[in-house]
Amino acid sequence: MPAAWAAAGPRAEPCLIFPVIFSEVFSPVAFLCSLYQSPGGKAFFIPGEHMQDCELEFLWLNGTPKDLPLPAYASAAAAGMDVAAALDAPLTLAPGAIALVPTGFAVAIPEGCELQVRPRSGLAVRHGVTVVNAPGTIDADYRGEVRVGLINLGPAAYTIRRGDRIAQLVLAPVLRATVKVVTQLAGTVRGSGGFGHTGR
Template sequence: MLEIKVINKSHHKLPDFGTIHSAGVDLRAYIDTSIVIKPFERVLVPTGLFIQLPEGYEAQIRPRSGLAFKNGITVLNSPGTIDADYRGEIKVILVNLSNDEFVINDGERICQMVINKFERFNWKLSESLDDSERGTGGFGHTGTH
C-alpha cells in the first residue's frame, strides 16, 4: 500500500477512507473563526495538512457531492492538483454557486482528496494523426440521439 508522509498542524484527526471502496478522503476546514461564503463568492480554506507525495504521483482536490448538490458549494479549480514537489499547506478554493450565504465551520468536511499516479510525456511533432472511430467529433458527439 502507498504511504504518504503527512504533517497535521490541525487539531482534527487525519482524513480516512469512508468505506473500503472509497477512492478519496474528506479534508476538513482548519479555521479559527467561521467563514461566510456569500453567493458567487470564492474563498481559500486552509486544512492544516502538509503532504509529501512520491515522485510520479499527484493529489487531486475534488468537490464533495453533498455540498455541491445541497448547497451549491464546490471546488473552483476542480480538480485542483497538488504536485509531488509542493510542501506547503493544502488550501482549498471553494465557491458558492447558490443564491444563499453558506457558513463553513472549523472541522467541516469541505472537499475530497484522491491520489493518482501519472505519466510524464514528451511531445512528438507530426503533420497528421492516425484515424479513429470518433475522428474529430467534439462535445456531445458520442451521446445518444
C-alpha cells in the first residue's frame, strides 16, 4: 500500500505540508487522508493503525432498514466496503442493460477524500455485471443518495435482489490541481508518443 501511493516527490511539497499540519492540529479524521512528508522529500501515506481511524458518516434516507447491512469490509485488510442494493423489488438486467441501483443512504466524506464506487470482481467475472462508470466518484460535498450504476456485459439476464452486494466503496485521497497555462511543456524522452508506440 505505501509503495503504491509513493510518488509525489519534492515538487508536491507545498501541497503536502498543509494537510499534515492542518490535520494534526484540527482533525484526526482528515489526518488519515493527508500525506506525510518524509525527510527525503518523498511523499507517502502513513500505514498502520492511523488508517483505521477515518470516520465516514452514513445516513439512512428512509429510516434504518432492518434487513440491510451498513457498508462493511469483508476482511481485515479489505480496501473496499461492500455495499448492498436497497431495492424494493428484484431488478432484472437484460444483457447490455444499465440500471441505477439505490443504496438507501447518503454519506458525509471528510474533505480531501472521495469515495470510489468500484465493481465486485466476483459479480463482474462470473456474470459480467459491473459498474458502468467505474470507478464512480462520490464527491465530499455530495449529500444525495449514493447510487450504483450497473451494466450487464454478460450473455444472460441477471437479477439483483434487495440486500445483494453489488459494488464496493473505496475511500481515497484527492489531490486537486491548479491549472496554469504555459507556452511550452518540459521535454521528456517519450515526448508525444503514446497509444502503444512502444509496441505490444
